[in-house]
Amino acid sequence: MLRYILHKLALIVPTVIGITIASFAFIRLLPGDPILAMAGQHGVSPERYEILREQFGFNQPIWTQYFQYVWGVLHGDFGISLSTKRPVIVDFLSLFPATIELSLFAMMLAILLGIPAGIFAAVKRGSWFDQMTMGVALTGYSMPIFWWGLLLIIFFSGYLGWTPVSGRIALSYFFRPITGFMLVDTLLYGNWPAFVSAVRHLILPAVVLGTIPLAVIARQTRSAMLEVLGEDYVRTARAKGLSPGRVVNVHALRNAMIPVVTTIGLQVGLLMAGAILTETIFSWPGIGKWMIESISKRDYVVVQSGLLLIALVVMAVNLLVDILYAVINPRIRVR
Amino acid sequence: MAMLEIKNLTVAFDTAAGLFKAVDGIDVSVDGREVLAIVGESGSGKSVAMLAVMGLLPATATVTADVMNFEGKDLLAMPANQKRAIIGKEIAMIFQEPIASLNPCFTIGFQIEEVLNQHMGLRGNAARQRAVELLQMVGITDGAERLGAFPHQMSGGQCQRVMIAMAIACDPKLLIADEPTTALDVTIQKQILDLLVSLQDRYGMALIMITHDMGVVAETADRVIVQYKGNKMEEADVLSLFENPQSNYTRALLSALPENAVGDRLPTVADFEDTDGGMSR
Amino acid sequence: MSQTTTGTEPVAPETQKLGRGAALAEFWHYFSINRGAVIGLVVCILLVLVAIFAPVLAPYSPDEQFRDALLVPPAWEDGGSLSFLLGTDPVGRDMLSRLIHGSRYSLFIGLVVVTVALSVGVTLGVLAGYFGGWVDAVIMRLMDIILAFPSLLLALVLVAILGPGLFNAMLAIALVLQPHFARLARAAVMAEKSREYVTSAKVAGAGHIRLMLITILPNCVAPLIVQATLSFSNAILEAAALGFLGMGAQPPTPEWGTMLATAREFILRAPWVVTFPGLAILITVLAINLVGDGLRDALDPKLKRS
Numbered sequence: 001m002l003r004y005i006l007h008k009l010a011l012i013v014p015t016v017i018g019i020t021i022a023s024f025a026f027i028r029l030l031p032g033d034p035i036l037a038m039a040g041q042h043g044v045s046p047e048r049y050e051i052l053r054e055q056f057g058f059n060q061p062i063w064t065q066y067f068q069y070v071w072g073v074l075h076g077d078f079g080i081s082l083s084t085k086r087p088v089i090v091d092f093l094s095l096f097p098a099t100i101e102l103s104l105f106a107m108m109l110a111i112l113l114g115i116p117a118g119i120f121a122a123v124k125r126g127s128w129f130d131q132m133t134m135g136v137a138l139t140g141y142s143m144p145i146f147w148w149g150l151l152l153i154i155f156f157s158g159y160l161g162w163t164p165v166s167g168r169i170a171l172s173y174f175f176r177p178i179t180g181f182m183l184v185d186t187l188l189y190g191n192w193p194a195f196v197s198a199v200r201h202l203i204l205p206a207v208v209l210g211t212i213p214l215a216v217i218a219r220q221t222r223s224a225m226l227e228v229l230g231e232d233y234v235r236t237a238r239a240k241g242l243s244p245g246r247v248v249n250v251h252a253l254r255n256a257m258i259p260v261v262t263t264i265g266l267q268v269g270l271l272m273a274g275a276i277l278t279e280t281i282f283s284w285p286g287i288g289k290w291m292i293e294s295i296s297k298r299d300y301v302v303v304q305s306g307l308l309l310i311a312l313v314v315m316a317v318n319l320l321v322d323i324l325y326a327v328i329n330p331r332i333r334v335r
Numbered sequence: 336m337a338m339l340e341i342k343n344l345t346v347a348f349d350t351a352a353g354l355f356k357a358v359d360g361i362d363v364s365v366d367g368r369e370v371l372a373i374v375g376e377s378g379s380g381k382s383v384a385m386l387a388v389m390g391l392l393p394a395t396a397t398v399t400a401d402v403m404n405f406e407g408k409d410l411l412a413m414p415a416n417q418k419r420a421i422i423g424k425e426i427a428m429i430f431q432e433p434i435a436s437l438n439p440c441f442t443i444g445f446q447i448e449e450v451l452n453q454h455m456g457l458r459g460n461a462a463r464q465r466a467v468e469l470l471q472m473v474g475i476t477d478g479a480e481r482l483g484a485f486p487h488q489m490s491g492g493q494c495q496r497v498m499i500a501m502a503i504a505c506d507p508k509l510l511i512a513d514e515p516t517t518a519l520d521v522t523i524q525k526q527i528l529d530l531l532v533s534l535q536d537r538y539g540m541a542l543i544m545i546t547h548d549m550g551v552v553a554e555t556a557d558r559v560i561v562q563y564k565g566n567k568m569e570e571a572d573v574l575s576l577f578e579n580p581q582s583n584y585t586r587a588l589l590s591a592l593p594e595n596a597v598g599d600r601l602p603t604v605a606d607f608e609d610t611d612g613g614m615s616r
Numbered sequence: 617m618s619q620t621t622t623g624t625e626p627v628a629p630e631t632q633k634l635g636r637g638a639a640l641a642e643f644w645h646y647f648s649i650n651r652g653a654v655i656g657l658v659v660c661i662l663l664v665l666v667a668i669f670a671p672v673l674a675p676y677s678p679d680e681q682f683r684d685a686l687l688v689p690p691a692w693e694d695g696g697s698l699s700f701l702l703g704t705d706p707v708g709r710d711m712l713s714r715l716i717h718g719s720r721y722s723l724f725i726g727l728v729v730v731t732v733a734l735s736v737g738v739t740l741g742v743l744a745g746y747f748g749g750w751v752d753a754v755i756m757r758l759m760d761i762i763l764a765f766p767s768l769l770l771a772l773v774l775v776a777i778l779g780p781g782l783f784n785a786m787l788a789i790a791l792v793l794q795p796h797f798a799r800l801a802r803a804a805v806m807a808e809k810s811r812e813y814v815t816s817a818k819v820a821g822a823g824h825i826r827l828m829l830i831t832i833l834p835n836c837v838a839p840l841i842v843q844a845t846l847s848f849s850n851a852i853l854e855a856a857a858l859g860f861l862g863m864g865a866q867p868p869t870p871e872w873g874t875m876l877a878t879a880r881e882f883i884l885r886a887p888w889v890v891t892f893p894g895l896a897i898l899i900t901v902l903a904i905n906l907v908g909d910g911l912r913d914a915l916d917p918k919l920k921r922s
Binding site for chain 3: 014015018019022026029030031135138139141142143144146147148150151153154157158269270272273274276277280291292295296300303307310311314315
Binding site: 251 | 416422424427428432435437450
């Protein structure tokens with residue numbers, strides 16, 4: 001187990017170094033002079049140009065620049081945003097909880113619906129439920145989620161008027177963030193109406209962001225279950241006289257979960273991509289919207305560091321999933 | 336009346352290529368304390384017939400029989416929950432691939448105690464003690480430590496011993512062993528066979544031994560059914576079968592034993608087949 | 617009996633051809649069992665026809681603006697007009713015509729992206745799998761790095777570097793998708809490399825390039841075809857997403873994602889300008905994915921029904 005984790009860590013090291021090089025290279029790959037590119041159409045005075053050149057260290061040899069960059073990153077220095085003039089890490093940390101909250105709920109939705117749907121479809125293979133579920137799942141998997149979001153807004157916000165169109169909470173409420181998670185903070189302040197408002201704001205974005213993971217998890221659970229249900233040990237379980245429920249939900253499911261956990265882990269990267277679109281549609285103040293706005297504002301310091309931070313988060317989650325994979329798989333956990 | 340009585344059992348599979356009859360009207364009966372061997376090549380339907388008794392066939396299989404009784408109770412007609420009270424308790428079964436037959440995600444202890452829990456209502460310490468005792472009975476002496484082991488940590492022979500322990504956990508009246516030694520090393524095969532026979536003798540079970548190996552038949556069986564392509568070719572007690580085989584196919588099987596080789600070449604079943612690929616009685 | 621024993625004439629080339637035909641027939645048998653796959657295939661063929669004959673099929677030019685017919689609803693709604701079946705957009709262009717022309721962009725994007733991603737990815741993967749050692753290590757770590765970034769984010773950043781536009785968007789998406797091909801090709805080559813037929817080809821004096829391209833690669837085709845289908849639909853989705861975010865095809869191009877972006881502010885006033893382009897994307901992607909599922913089931917012998 002320890003060897004397995006160390007092995008996974010060792011594999012990650014070159015990737016992490018590669019990620020830092022990639023994000024370091026980003027600003028320097030911009031066409032033309034990076035400082036002029038960042039300044040955009042307004043241009044920059046010669047004095048300011050020199051200051052920026054100094055600040056980014058562009059006057060030093062490239063490898064010195066890289067090591068200074070990595071040194072800064074290791075000390076939590078991700079640069080100063082050109083637009084907000086705040087340290088990038090401060091902005092990141094204040095926006096990140098919103099993305100986590102959204103992603104967690106999307107993922108919970110996907111797992112809580114996807115796994116049972118997949119199990120049931122596999123057990124009732126070929127039934128109308130199976131065909132319908134898999135049809136819906138493939139549709140979800142093929143969904144342009146930015147359009148899906150707009151469609152849900154048209155229906156639930158426009159036509160039915162059930163849910164708000166954008167934001168995390170009604171503008172009439174303001175909270176100094178404690179945890180940064182709106183659902184938790186409103187409860188900590190004991191403000192029940194605010195909590196309800198936060199939930200209403202969360203539902204549509206979570207549905208939209210959870211759609212593709214839900215489809216993928218349902219499909220993967222079904223195919224994993226189908227494979228496992230044909231295994232000898234499932235026959236043994238039935239030969240013991242166990243009830244069908246126990247055979248499926250204990251003996252088959254426990255084994256089918258191993259590939260499903262890997263699939264769930266792989267969804268995390270996709271979730272970040274989905275967050276960019278979902279947050280844009282619903283004006284959700286998270287990392288995705290922040291990145292898009294920074295790209296269009298040409299705030300390349302934010303883009304560079306955001307890229308690095310997001311990739312690191314994805315890698316960390318993937319590592320956690322690898323460990324979880326080992327924990328639920330006795331063939332790796334105990335040798 | 337026999338303990339297990341089957342008359343005119345037919346099992347058909349619904350395949351992409353149409354209906355396929357894996358078992359075509361066979362009769363089997365076993366008395367208590369008897370060892371019956373069912374012999375035949377792979378694909379002759381011998382396992383399928385016993386899986387039908389256990390109710391372990393997939394939904395694509397259609398099972399019909401004039402009679403399929405266990406101690407006078409109709410196995411085909413009884414409701415599923417009643418049948419589950421018999422399966423794993425009164426009738427137990429072990430399989431060809433012992434490692435694949437144990438669930439890789441659960442410990443040996445969990446899997447043995449699960450049966451005790453299901454049919455005997457044993458839980459906690461009582462179940463654990465009984466599991467250790469069962470492991471002792473199948474020749475695993477360090478049972479207490481072994482309870483926490485996973486199947487992948489054990490050899491094929493040990494896994495088959497665990498399967499046997501699970502099968503005899505509730506003192507079954509009938510144990511069905513489906514090619515129990517085929518996947519094992521030659522040296523282990525004998526040990527497992529001896530174990531099965533001694534357990535059968537000691538606890539007075541009936542034993543149905545499904546095999547393609549005439550050597551196994553000679554070593555274990557009282558009575559033999561020879562099966563070929565879904566049909567029963569011959570049924571006889573073991574001595575008369577070996578001394579005076581009635582069907583061509585049995586003769587073919589017997590002459591395919593290495594010790595019966597004539598000249599340089601070992602005869603195969605194909606040498607005894609009719610020109611149309613069939614087999615006359 | 618006499619019929620079965622007549623196979624003595626020299627019919628080798630014939631049987632070989634027959635063998636391939638039989639394999640194709642078997643493939644079609646398994647593919648056509650899957651009703652969804654057949655429906656998907658029909659829709660795909662229709663889409664290709666629509667794209668090819670777009671100028672003939674579309675009632676108007678996609679850029680023609682009817683100043684007196686802004687935001688006309690679809691024909692079946694109140695205020696709709698039969699001359700604009702699916703209504704018009706905020707500047708009075710016919711939705712149907714734009715959608716029909718948009719199919720050209722989507723299919724073109726899919727085709728270009730898959731071609732680029734496939735050729736680059738397979739080349740890298742085959743090199744990595746065939747040579748192993750440090751070549752393998754370098755190439756695969758590079759792929760890991762690309763895969764460590766969320767694909768859409770990486771594509772966005774690449775477009776930010778290259779400048780917005782359809783061509784750059786396609787390039788970025790191809791780069792983001794190719795590691796999947798590389799990984800597949802590498803795994804397949806590593807599995808095939810140790811097979812006996814490769815050894816025998818090596819003994820017969822086949823060179824590296826011949827071994828890689830002619831001996832090994834054709835045996836890894838099945839998973840690559842499935843991946844190519846999935847990448848095709850992914851490419852369409854990602855390109856539409858980039859268009860939606862303003863980083864792909866630029867207005868007034870009738871690309872479906874770009875059409876959605878410009879229609880966003882009208883979602884509550886004129887839902888049809890939002891509904892139809894998205895529906896077009898969904899139908900296209902769904903059809904391709906249905907075909908992909910069918911291909912996977914038909915090509916994967918492990919899942920074949922007995």
